[in-house]
Amino acid sequence: MKKSARSDVTVAVVIPAYNAERTLAETISSVRNQTHHALDIVVVDDGSKDHTLAIAQAVAEIDPRVRVLKQRNSGVAAARNAGWRSTSADLVAFLDADDIWSPDKIERQLAALERGGPNVGLVYTWYAMIDHNNYIIYRSDEVSIEGDVLDEVLADNFIGNASSPLVRRNILDATGGFDSSLQQRDAQGCEDLLFYCLAAEFSHFVVVPDYLVGYRQTPDNMSSNLTRMLRSWILVADEMLKRHPEKRFAVRAGLSRCGRWLVQKAVEQRRYRELIRLVATMSRHDKPIAAKMLVVDTGSKAMRRLKREARSWLKQKSYFSSNADHRFALGTKYDAGWTVDPPILVSAK
Secondary structure, X not given: OOOOOXXXXXXXXXXXXXXXXXXXXXXXXXXXXXXXXXXXXXXXXXXXXXXXXXXXXHHHHHXXXXXXXXXXXXXXXXXXXXXXXXXXXXXEEEOOOOOEEOOOHHHHHHHHHHHHOOOEEEEEEEEEEEOOOOEEEEEOOOOOOOEOOHHHHHHOOOOOOOOOOEEEHHHHHHHOOOOOHHHHOOOOOOHXXXXXXXXXXXXXXXXXXXXXXXXXXOOOOHHHOHHXXXXXXXXXXXXXXXXOHHHHHHHHHXXXXXXXXXHHHHHHOOOHHHHHHHHHHHHHHOHHHHHHHOOOOHXXXXXXXXXHHHHHHHXXXXXXXXXXXXXXXXXXXXXXXXXXXXXXXXXXX
């Protein structure tokens, strides 16, 4: 790939990590393998009780670009904030400790930022959902929303995760970064959504239309606590309504979409008590939306069940793909640029 005109620009990569010993080495290696080499890699250990800190320190000993911060357990938002505030870099990317990147992610985002000009403050990418063995089980929608995106992000978190964006430092300064009070109110989960909404007030967004993030789904993901995720979205919606009462329609559309999505997940996973808690939580906030959450599209549900069974089969038949020529084909391992195993030994060449 042709070198970017910004190949000498330092990009800070902030990795918040809590009890991430199973995935952290791979996550850091996917950063160290980036084709853009000028990186300040900051791992923030959020009071882990396992070997997370030791793993991060071991990598820091073999790669001077890696730094390790340690803090008392304060939540992912506080960890991200500690990371970006510790760096002098003008550009910052965030990566959760169980996700991985394609090796060309940062290089391509820098090129998009350069093309977009000074009004662009955030560059996002599409993502491929991966399982615990890094096999691709789903690909995100091919969203290409750009420019002034405030209405769109209020109505739908189209970025979808926190490991996608590359952000200008001045946007983080202007917004204050991530809201750690959600964790203190037992409503963590939508810190990234709130940040995207605030960032959209100050800048334009652009997209790199490729699946440059491997977004891992496991039972202990933060997003697996459905009721807490709904509480988090409700708090974000309330905050944005205070700031933009004229955008009530977009905010309620986003809340309604979130409610239906969470209910669908509860039904598919047969978590019926969770389903009751979801509807009760929404009912206390917005009864009309709660009523809509109870409407189940059986045809759509059946189609999603069929897709889920197909994904399960793909995980067992990892050599099969409906489009084997696609770089991020379903059923194949996500390309994070490994050159040797274990990935903790990998360094960019």
